[in-house]
Amino acid sequence: AQSVTQPDIHITVSEGASLELRCNYSYGATPYLFWYVQSPGQGLQLLLKYFSGDTLVQGIKGFEAEFKRSQSSFNLRKPSVHWSDAAEYFCAVGAQNTDKLIFGTGTRLQVFP
């Protein structure tokens, strides 16, 4: 069965610092991987996705993620965090023949000035 693990429930960084949010997945075949961000009281906004090809994917707002099959990971990174990046981040895995997504439990990012 598919599953997603986000080991960090809450992360605090200083503005301008680098960021890495961890995501590990479990899926038998090549996964479809996504990162979404959710601001308080809002829906989910897609940051980036990996379907196939280049394992380093670029997203919006300066985010990138790297797919590592050997580690079953899809970590999200940003070189310099802005205060507006404070939000909750969700990693998700999908599969062929369905739009169903399995989400991780989320990582809440807090940014200090």
Added chain:
Amino acid sequence: KAGVTQTPRYLIKTRGQQVTLSCSPISGHRSVSWYQQTPGQGLQFLFEYFSETQRNKGNFPGRFSGRQFSNSRSEMNVSTLELGDSALYLCASSLALTSGGAETQYFGPGTRLLVL
């Protein structure tokens, strides 16, 4: 192009009542999925509709149902509401260019349901 819209945005109901939530997908999108988000259980998949057919269903009781209309708009219904149904209900749509799935989904702002 307008995004996914959900109505109503907020809803208060009492136990035992039923509720219907509406979702209008992005124009041209043919697939609609529904998710429930709660602090305890996180984001959980409810169901997915494509061309008016339920393509996939999550692990929820039969009190939760949905449908999709010919214009791709979707509704979900919860009957005999329980306190635990209080949640943010999110709708997402995708182009579904083929029936292969795993398309990029775009989420609406959600309907926040409070059951008293």
